[in-house]
Amino acid sequence: MTASPVIQASHLDLTFQTADGPVHALKDVSLDIEKGSFVSFIGPSGCGKTTFLRCIAALEHPTGGSLTVNGMTPDEARRARAYGYVFQAAGLYPWRTIGRNVALPLEIMGYSKAEQAERVKQVLELVELSGFEKKFPWQLSGGMQQRASIARALAFDADLLLMDEPFGALDEIVRDHLNEELLKLWAKTEKTIGFVTHSIPEAVYLSTHIVVMSPRPGRITDVIVSPLPKERPLDIRDTPEFIEVAHRVREGLRAGYEE
Numbered sequence: 001m002t003a004s005p006v007i008q009a010s011h012l013d014l015t016f017q018t019a020d021g022p023v024h025a026l027k028d029v030s031l032d033i034e035k036g037s038f039v040s041f042i043g044p045s046g047c048g049k050t051t052f053l054r055c056i057a058a059l060e061h062p063t064g065g066s067l068t069v070n071g072m073t074p075d076e077a078r079r080a081r082a083y084g085y086v087f088q089a090a091g092l093y094p095w096r097t098i099g100r101n102v103a104l105p106l107e108i109m110g111y112s113k114a115e116q117a118e119r120v121k122q123v124l125e126l127v128e129l130s131g132f133e134k135k136f137p138w139q140l141s142g143g144m145q146q147r148a149s150i151a152r153a154l155a156f157d158a159d160l161l162l163m164d165e166p167f168g169a170l171d172e173i174v175r176d177h178l179n180e181e182l183l184k185l186w187a188k189t190e191k192t193i194g195f196v197t198h199s200i201p202e203a204v205y206l207s208t209h210i211v212v213m214s215p216r217p218g219r220i221t222d223v224i225v226s227p228l229p230k231e232r233p234l235d236i237r238d239t240p241e242f243i244e245v246a247h248r249v250r251e252g253l254r255a256g257y258e259e
């Protein structure tokens with residue numbers, strides 16, 4: 001028996017009403033995301049990648065179609081804490097230590113002090129920030145801050161992790177390193193990940209599925225199932241298989257412009 005998808009989007013539409021008239025952000029988006037998959041969304045700026053992630057998180061509400069998260073409405077899923085969300089900027093509170101930043105969602109959810117301490121220790125270990133608990137965000141590099149924000153999203157152990165261009169502002173070496181770490185973390189935790197990126201190599205390196213989107217109104221032009229093995233050293237990027245997938249992503253992006 002196959003489990004039902006974690007995310008099920010069917011003919012999703014979203015039009016924002018703005019002072020300058022309607023903005024059609026998503027058009028007829030249908031997609032199933034299976035448990036344990038790593039799904040990247042790639043497409044030109046403004047094509048609705050963030051909007052789609054925000055719909056899953058119930059931060060935006062579609063104007064048409066249907067969307068379920070773990071079989072629930074996005075609002076129900078939000079109340080059930082079905083996901084952790086990592087934003088483009090780390091968004092840590094400067095007056096709280098790393099440990100207290102990571103503990104924040106647990107505090108809000110009413111975990112006991114002892115449970116908070118235990119979970120914070122576990123997730124900081126997962127993102128390799130053990131020993132930095134008492135530091136303040138400004139004492140950490142950009143990459144470490146982003147790792148701390150991932151730890152915060154992992155703190156309450158939701159099965160689904162939504163990540164909106166988490167490494168976009170980092171230099172390439174740090175980004176490579178965090179990509180490797182994220183894959184290890186995904187393998188260890190078996191979470192389902194939805195990941196927005198502008199980078200073709202990043203999407204191909206990380207994903208089991210790559211969703212290619214067209215310029216506004218955002219539609220899905222291709223969903224590529226990666227043939228790459230789960231175990232991926234960084235030099236996999238030089239293999240013909242990798243280059244072939246990257247080529248198909250590029251073609252999909254180009255097709256979106258030409259339609």
Ligand SMILES: Nc1ncnc2c1ncn2[C@@H]1O[C@H](COP(=O)(O)OP(=O)(O)OP(=O)(O)O)[C@@H](O)[C@H]1O
Binds near residue numbers: 044216
């Ligand atoms: N709250 C809003 N009100 C009005 N328009 C919005 C709102 N949020 C997004 N948009 C518009 O919807 C479109 C899709 O935006 P979105 O941020 O989802 O794109 P994106 O693909 O994530 O872009 P980027 O890669 O630049 O982050 C854009 O044209 C944007 O201006």
